[in-house]
Amino acid sequence: MSERHNGFAVPVTTAAILRRLRADIVARFLDLLRMIERHRERGWLAEMDARMLRDIGVDRSVVWREARKWWWEI
Numbered sequence: 009m010s011e012r013h014n015g016f017a018v019p020v021t022t023a024a025i026l027r028r029l030r031a032d033i034v035a036r037f038l039d040l041l042r043m044i045e046r047h048r049e050r051g052w053l054a055e056m057d058a059r060m061l062r063d064i065g066v067d068r069s070v071v072w073r074e075a076r077k078w079w080w081e082i
Contacts, residue, residue, distance in 0.1 A: 047079035 053066070054075040061068060 043080050046082075050074050050077065 053071050056064075056071070058068070061071060
């Protein structure tokens with residue numbers, strides 16, 4: 009197996025494949041953690057009262073729209 013770098017075929021070793029796979033798994037896991045954190049933050053935002061929302065300059069309709077999103081949505 010080989011891959012192209014700057015127009016040249018370069019052999020791909022098993023170690024290189026495993027490094028790339030490990031990096032991809034770590035990246036996906038970090039994406040998942042960010043999604044979960046965003047979901048938590050939306051929940052906290054939905055629990056804020058009108059005074060708190062006014063303090064941070066957020067309208068209730070924006071909060072409602074954000075709170076309705078699924079956990080994986082940006």
